[in-house]
Amino acid sequence: MAIELEHYLILGALLFSIGLYMALAKRNFVGVLMGIEMMFNAVNLTFIAFSRFPRFADMTDAERLSGHVFVIFVITVAAAEAAVALALAMLVYRNRETIDVDRMDLLKW
Amino acid sequence: MLSDWGHVGFLLLLALVFPVGGIASSWMLGLLKIRPQAPDPIKEDIFECGVETEGTAWVQFNFRYYYYALLFVIFDVEAVFLYPWAVSLDEASVTGFIAVVTFIVILTIGLAYAWRKKALEWL
Amino acid sequence: MDSVNRFGPELILLAMAAVIILADIGWALAGTGAERMRRPALGALALTGTAASIIWSALLIAFDEQGEAFSGMIRVDDFALFFNFLFAGTAAIVILASIDFLRRNRFVAEYYALILASTAGMMLLASTIDLIAIFVALELTGISLYILVAFMKDGRSSEAGLKYLLLGAISSAVALYGMAYLFGITGSTSLDEIGLVVSEANGETRSALVLAMVFLIAGFGFKMAIVPFQMWVPDVYEGAPTPVTAFLSVGSKAAGFAVVMRIFLTALGDGSISSDWATVFAILAAISMSLGNITALVQGNIKRMLGYSSIAQAGTFLIGLAVVAAADPQLLLGTSAVLFFLGTYAFTNLGAFIAVIAISSKIGSDQIADYAGVAKRSPLLALGLTICLLSLTGIPPTAGFIAKVYVFNAAVQADLVWLAIVGVLNSVVAAYYYLRVVLNMYTAEPASEESIQPGYYLGLAMVVAVVGLLVIGIFPSPLLEASEAAARVFG
Numbered sequence: 055m056a057i058e059l060e061h062y063l064i065l066g067a068l069l070f071s072i073g074l075y076m077a078l079a080k081r082n083f084v085g086v087l088m089g090i091e092m093m094f095n096a097v098n099l100t101f102i103a104f105s106r107f108p109r110f111a112d113m114t115d116a117e118r119l120s121g122h123v124f125v126i127f128v129i130t131v132a133a134a135e136a137a138v139a140l141a142l143a144m145l146v147y148r149n150r151e152t153i154d155v156d157r158m159d160l161l162k163w
Numbered sequence: 164m165l166s167d168w169g170h171v172g173f174l175l176l177l178a179l180v181f182p183v184g185g186i187a188s189s190w191m192l193g194l195l196k197i198r199p200q201a202p203d204p205i206k207e208d209i210f211e212c213g214v215e216t217e218g219t220a221w222v223q224f225n226f227r228y229y230y231y232a233l234l235f236v237i238f239d240v241e242a243v244f245l246y247p248w249a250v251s252l253d254e255a256s257v258t259g260f261i262a263v264v265t266f267i268v269i270l271t272i273g274l275a276y277a278w279r280k281k282a283l284e285w286l
Numbered sequence: 287m288d289s290v291n292r293f294g295p296e297l298i299l300l301a302m303a304a305v306i307i308l309a310d311i312g313w314a315l316a317g318t319g320a321e322r323m324r325r326p327a328l329g330a331l332a333l334t335g336t337a338a339s340i341i342w343s344a345l346l347i348a349f350d351e352q353g354e355a356f357s358g359m360i361r362v363d364d365f366a367l368f369f370n371f372l373f374a375g376t377a378a379i380v381i382l383a384s385i386d387f388l389r390r391n392r393f394v395a396e397y398y399a400l401i402l403a404s405t406a407g408m409m410l411l412a413s414t415i416d417l418i419a420i421f422v423a424l425e426l427t428g429i430s431l432y433i434l435v436a437f438m439k440d441g442r443s444s445e446a447g448l449k450y451l452l453l454g455a456i457s458s459a460v461a462l463y464g465m466a467y468l469f470g471i472t473g474s475t476s477l478d479e480i481g482l483v484v485s486e487a488n489g490e491t492r493s494a495l496v497l498a499m500v501f502l503i504a505g506f507g508f509k510m511a512i513v514p515f516q517m518w519v520p521d522v523y524e525g526a527p528t529p530v531t532a533f534l535s536v537g538s539k540a541a542g543f544a545v546v547m548r549i550f551l552t553a554l555g556d557g558s559i560s561s562d563w564a565t566v567f568a569i570l571a572a573i574s575m576s577l578g579n580i581t582a583l584v585q586g587n588i589k590r591m592l593g594y595s596s597i598a599q600a601g602t603f604l605i606g607l608a609v610v611a612a613a614d615p616q617l618l619l620g621t622s623a624v625l626f627f628l629g630t631y632a633f634t635n636l637g638a639f640i641a642v643i644a645i646s647s648k649i650g651s652d653q654i655a656d657y658a659g660v661a662k663r664s665p666l667l668a669l670g671l672t673i674c675l676l677s678l679t680g681i682p683p684t685a686g687f688i689a690k691v692y693v694f695n696a697a698v699q700a701d702l703v704w705l706a707i708v709g710v711l712n713s714v715v716a717a718y719y720y721l722r723v724v725l726n727m728y729t730a731e732p733a734s735e736e737s738i739q740p741g742y743y744l745g746l747a748m749v750v751a752v753v754g755l756l757v758i759g760i761f762p763s764p765l766l767e768a769s770e771a772a773a774r775v776f777g
Contacts, residue, residue, distance in 0.1 A: 120469070123418060139452075141229075141233075143448070
């Protein structure tokens, strides 16, 4: 059995859903962050799969590679985002002595 | 295609058999009273390369490590961009060179900032 | 060189951000003697950057230097230039309004640099025509804003920053997933190419396209702050430093609408798919307006109230987007209505938030009840805030009135009469809570007689905003022509 585009897409969708679930259900901030990273990586997998199995036979290398280039940018941005997120987590911990997102309740109406 | 993965599958099998076999045989020999049963606090302890364990693994790390992680990430990600450029150096020509130099200059400003803000010192 | 030239307005902002950081390092090296000059000089540098950006954009128009840059990554056209002016102007007013707030803060250079970087990201969002660049611009805007929201470093501000970052990161991942499918279906990241493939698409890819569209709406809906992606708005607006809230409510929202217009009109503008998103936007517009206004009614904190009001306003902008594709051929009236509304909204909301900065920093409270009798303590500030609130309600002769008439007229022309009726009803509800603040300021007895004097810079920013919205209200034609010219880009 050969591994085709749809297998990668299904795997990507599963990873994305697990990541989204983690991001919404985890109480620890770092857990939420891991969920978000997982979502980004699911997207990366999807991009690479679409590059590997081009939709049109006449796609040039440059067009196919734009999927790879996209992944590089996503990795970079995810790293920057994680750096800011951890800095914020430290800031919140200093203020509140917790990084439990359920206890972020200073602001509500 | 699939047969290429057979080698990996074989290794995976071996990797599973080795620890599971060890634990299972020890348990079997214990049942048959061949293996002696002599508990001892040192034997029961967590094996940590001969070093005695101290406290739990759930300790808070000093947050200063975070700065190092951050600086590492910056220059790690730099390499992600430099590698594709280096591979296609011929085609990228002068424009590509200028772009990469600009990129590195921007990162250097970040490093200079971190340096001035004493992020590189262990206070 | 053409590329660099056309990229100029963004480039000058980013270069100025770097200069500010380097200058700050230089000041630290120069010793304590020069310390007194640091804050004014850094503020002047930041303002120079925004002014240079505006001048560069004007020169691009004057010399007719429009077109693509960086091999089809950026397209500088009337649409992009419209937003260049909008964002650079917003940034300049926000910087003016921040000078007093930064007197007590150590990280002046970082603040200005982040504002400039975020502004450059917003400009890029309006001018990029490639998914990769759109994503990078989105995150440049977003990440700078996450830090700015948490800038006060106290419990409330950091909590607001954390919430904004979490929801922002999730939403950008969702938008990214939509982009991945768009790339997969069409085999290209360029919006023009995608539009070409989409218009030739047959039935088999339609469901995948709809999936990508839903993900994109969910991802960018966060930036636009429309229901049901609005949960963060009140918390973040309340917790963030007020100048940042002003920047967020105008800049970030306008950037969201700019990128949505780019993607949906260029890449997904074909009739077979655009009727779908027009319906989605029409429904979201109705819900956003109603929910935003009704929740705003019960708010006691003026920043939260303005937050909910901005959700309702975003709903009104969405009417314009729904109009575009509801008619076939597309009705450019919708696009230009959104642009015109964004232009007036920028002045109005900035003015309102600047008044809040001035009043709240003096009375030490954001509660509407504490605004009692402000008119006696500072007649000019109260008058300015009143004009802004009247404009948000949509009462002539303010700019908000013309903007609302324009949008509702567009809705009627596109046979979306029900949406126009919902909008008008909502304006009536909105009048209640806007005018409640006005009444409280003019009729209630003040807690103390001490007069409220805004600082010089804050006063200047306030005057710019209020005069701007009155001028647009009385002579709307220049802004109207500009937004029509920008809308023709998609014609």
